[in-house]
Amino acid sequence: MGGNQKSQKNKAHKTRFASKSSRNVHKLAGDAPKSRGKVAARVPSHGQRAKDLRHQRTKNIRDQKRASLLAEKRANSGALASPRILAIVALSPKVDVQLLKKWIASTASTDEKDLANGVSDDVMETEQVVTVESGPVTVVVPRYKSRFTVIEAPRDDLQACLEVSKVADIVAFAVPAEDAEYIDKVGKSLLSMLRGAGLPNCTGFVTGLAGVPDKKRPDAKRAASAALMTELPEDSKCFGTETVDDFQQMMRHLAEQRLSEPKWRSERPYIVAQELTFSPTSSMSGTLVLSGYIRARTLSVNQLVHVAGVGDFQLSQVDVVEDPSPLRPRRKQAGEGQMVVENSEDPTGFTSVQPDPESQESVVVENIPDTLAGEQTWPTEEELAQAGEENNKKSKKRLLPKGTSEYQASWIVEDSDEEHDEVEDDGEDGVMKAASDDDDEDKDEEGSVISEDDVHVDLKPESVWGDDEDDTQSEMMDDDDLTPAQRAAEIQRLRASHATDEEFPDEIDTPMDRPARERFARYRGLKSFRTSPWDPKESLPLEYSKIFAFDNFARTQKHVFSKAAERDRKHVPGCIGVHTYVRLHIKDVPSGAAERLLTSFRQVPLVACGLFQHETKMSVLHFSIKKSEGCTEAIKSKDTLIFHTGFRHYTTRPIFSTDDMNMDKHKYERHLRQGQFSIATVFAPVTFPPHPLVVFKEFPDGIKLVASGSLRSVDPNQIILKRIVLSGYPHRVSKRKAVVRFMFHNPEDVRWFKPLELWTKYGRRGRIKEPVGTHGSMKCVFDGVTQQRDAVCVSLYKRVYPKWPSS
Numbered sequence: 001m002g003g004n005q006k007s008q009k010n011k012a013h014k015t016r017f018a019s020k021s022s023r024n025v026h027k028l029a030g031d032a033p034k035s036r037g038k039v040a041a042r043v044p045s046h047g048q049r050a051k052d053l054r055h056q057r058t059k060n061i062r063d064q065k066r067a068s069l070l071a072e073k074r075a076n077s078g079a080l081a082s083p084r085i086l087a088i089v090a091l092s093p094k095v096d097v098q099l100l101k102k103w104i105a106s107t108a109s110t111d112e113k114d115l116a117n118g119v120s121d122d123v124m125e126t127e128q129v130v131t132v133e134s135g136p137v138t139v140v141v142p143r144y145k146s147r148f149t150v151i152e153a154p155r156d157d158l159q160a161c162l163e164v165s166k167v168a169d170i171v172a173f174a175v176p177a178e179d180a181e182y183i184d185k186v187g188k189s190l191l192s193m194l195r196g197a198g199l200p201n202c203t204g205f206v207t208g209l210a211g212v213p214d215k216k217r218p219d220a221k222r223a224a225s226a227a228l229m230t231e232l233p234e235d236s237k238c239f240g241t242e243t244v245d246d247f248q249q250m251m252r253h254l255a256e257q258r259l260s261e262p263k264w265r266s267e268r269p270y271i272v273a274q275e276l277t278f279s280p281t282s283s284m285s286g287t288l289v290l291s292g293y294i295r296a297r298t299l300s301v302n303q304l305v306h307v308a309g310v311g312d313f314q315l316s317q318v319d320v321v322e323d324p325s326p327l328r329p330r331r332k333q334a335g336e337g338q339m340v341v342e343n344s345e346d347p348t349g350f351t352s353v354q355p356d357p358e359s360q361e362s363v364v365v366e367n368i369p370d371t372l373a374g375e376q377t378w379p380t381e382e383e384l385a386q387a388g389e390e391n392n393k394k395s396k397k398r399l400l401p402k403g404t405s406e407y408q409a410s411w412i413v414e415d416s417d418e419e420h421d422e423v424e425d426d427g428e429d430g431v432m433k434a435a436s437d438d439d440d441e442d443k444d445e446e447g448s449v450i451s452e453d454d455v456h457v458d459l460k461p462e463s464v465w466g467d468d469e470d471d472t473q474s475e476m477m478d479d480d481d482l483t484p485a486q487r488a489a490e491i492q493r494l495r496a497s498h499a500t501d502e503e504f505p506d507e508i509d510t511p512m513d514r515p516a517r518e519r520f521a522r523y524r525g526l527k528s529f530r531t532s533p534w535d536p537k538e539s540l541p542l543e544y545s546k547i548f549a550f551d552n553f554a555r556t557q558k559h560v561f562s563k564a565a566e567r568d569r570k571h572v573p574g575c576i577g578v579h580t581y582v583r584l585h586i587k588d589v590p591s592g593a594a595e596r597l598l599t600s601f602r603q604v605p606l607v608a609c610g611l612f613q614h615e616t617k618m619s620v621l622h623f624s625i626k627k628s629e630g631c632t633e634a635i636k637s638k639d640t641l642i643f644h645t646g647f648r649h650y651t652t653r654p655i656f657s658t659d660d661m662n663m664d665k666h667k668y669e670r671h672l673r674q675g676q677f678s679i680a681t682v683f684a685p686v687t688f689p690p691h692p693l694v695v696f697k698e699f700p701d702g703i704k705l706v707a708s709g710s711l712r713s714v715d716p717n718q719i720i721l722k723r724i725v726l727s728g729y730p731h732r733v734s735k736r737k738a739v740v741r742f743m744f745h746n747p748e749d750v751r752w753f754k755p756l757e758l759w760t761k762y763g764r765r766g767r768i769k770e771p772v773g774t775h776g777s778m779k780c781v782f783d784g785v786t787q788q789r790d791a792v793c794v795s796l797y798k799r800v801y802p803k804w805p806s807s
Helices: 021-027 046-076 097-109 114-115 156-166 185-197 217-229 246-255 381-392 471-477 484-498 555-567 592-602 749-752
Strands: 084-090 137-141 146-152 170-176 203-205 237-240 270-272 277-278 283-294 303-305 311-313 315-320 338-342 351-353 581-590 607-611 620-625 643-647 650-654 653-659 665-669 677-685 692-699 703-715 719-734 738-742 758-759 766-774 777-780 792-799
Touching: 084 156, 084 185, 084 246, 097 137, 097 146, 097 246, 146 156, 146 246, 156 185, 156 607, 156 643, 156 692, 156 703, 170 185, 170 217, 185 692, 185 703, 203 217, 203 246, 217 237, 237 246, 277 592, 283 592, 303 581, 303 792, 311 581, 581 592, 620 692, 643 677, 643 703, 650 677, 677 703, 749 766, 758 777
Parallel strands: 084 146, 084 170, 170 203, 203 237, 665 719
Antiparallel strands: 137 146, 270 283, 270 607, 277 283, 283 581, 303 311, 303 607, 315 351, 315 581, 338 351, 620 677, 620 703, 643 650, 643 692, 653 665, 653 677, 692 703, 719 738, 719 792, 738 777, 758 766, 758 792, 766 777
């Protein structure tokens, strides 16, 4: 650059403000006098204020979560908390669960003085363990300020093992260390079942390390832990069972870990029976007295309780009793607002809560239908006269194109001044309904198909072949000469060469000894499965008069849950708080069921669960269900299955349907298919979701796990349609026209099903023009060129319902 040229000069930066935040100083209180040497208070910008609000909101949420977690920790641990239920599940027959339970009881009885003297390094010996009784055992661990109720899960009974996992706070899976097969076939089925039901906190035990040589012991423990951890959640830990120190570490982990209770269980109060007695009040029933700790939520003496495996009952009394195994002695305190009656006659002393007759819920299972609600009174003379006048009026006929359905005819706008005098008056109405209620195989009351007379058509049909109609009819004489046996053999040959059950599973054979209009009278056609209307209140069976329906189920659930939350927050009369040891007096329990419970509650946990409002009433429940991978047997619709949902289990006969999310109609499935979700519909007591589902079926060789899933909805108006497909085969083809045979076997059936739309397996759509001959052949027209190897089909639908439970 030459010297005579001017050098570049850039504009100087403004240094009036020291920082971005100081730029807002001149905006402060412009009218107020500014003092010398003092800077006015800074006003944050709009963005800064929004940022501060976000930070403050985040801090408040964080503090609330911290406070709730601290309150939960204090409630679920310490001297006032109920004992934690530890369920031990053996995944191999070589695991001695009874010995494990004894070692845990011995570890709990070991005090700190023994640990200081070096007992922790000693190997657990059989002679050192204490003697414990069979069944649930409650142990107190003062060192960690906790209590445990240890329950053994039976390996040989899947349903009993499932009942144990329903009440367990922690599930401990035990595997042997000296066996290469750590988890056998039964253990894998147990894991699959428990995962489907929903697992709480999990931990692992490795047993049999004392029998492994010292040099191989670490590798054996590591291999067994790796095999077990692949089946458990990621945050699970595995412990050895060799020394006292191993058990001490395990007990500390179980006492200090935060419990993650399943949501379905945390929403309802429940009591696991520790003591059980029965007082008969009559020859058929009596009062069942069940003692245990209230868990999860507050229990009201006015609400109903469900005794697992027996039914729903009312409470006659609830006694608040002193804790039989306290962590430390404490004073008996009565909650505020309770209807407490002091009982001075009992030497031990307890408080009794009595139900309020006005507030106590009643046990209502089924609706009592009014059999006379649908009766029609005798018509008056005025009504008879009016009906006669209407019958005398001649209905106006409409001339419509051939093949026009009733739905299509409703969209055709016709000039009211124009009269069609050329139409014959062959009936009272232009559109007639025809139905038949004779169906020997299915007794579901449904609507009927639209007959051929539904739409008035021209009586001079146009030939499919144009002017060559006589030639076509002469060619069809060959089909008329076939014998019934030859016709059946020809049909079987064509069906075997055209379709398989996997590709077209709904195809059925049209009966040859019975008219199709009678056999399929309860079926009807749909223009579109997705959009065609179907009235959910039409022709319902008698069982639907016994169930209950909700105008808005989601709103009802929200209202019921809000009432339960209010009962937890406030001191409502008749309510007993969580972690209280109580004695429930359950009235009107059948004597036979009570005797069975008295002999089995030590082996299988007995649960009394508090029910929400409406949870005793029958309705239609829909479950999302998936077949288990280990189940290879066929599961058909309406098979007898055992449903375990929450603390309930019952025997039912569900029907399966497709899982269509965006449709008001669902297609019926004859079998539960492998690898995909289906909807299982049953009649059952109302249950508010979420709720897991585990399904068993009884086979000749025992009860097996067949499926698992969850509760989807409670809706009696959900429509499930069974589809059947009638198929025929082209006999003569000429471009868009064809003569189809073997779909029907008489011309009357062809005329009856004439309004229905045809479709082919190669994607063509068409309609029936007229019958040909006397054996059910028919002329059809399609929207494109039809191939000789194609198959012509028509779809029919009817609504199906689940079976009412037998007990």
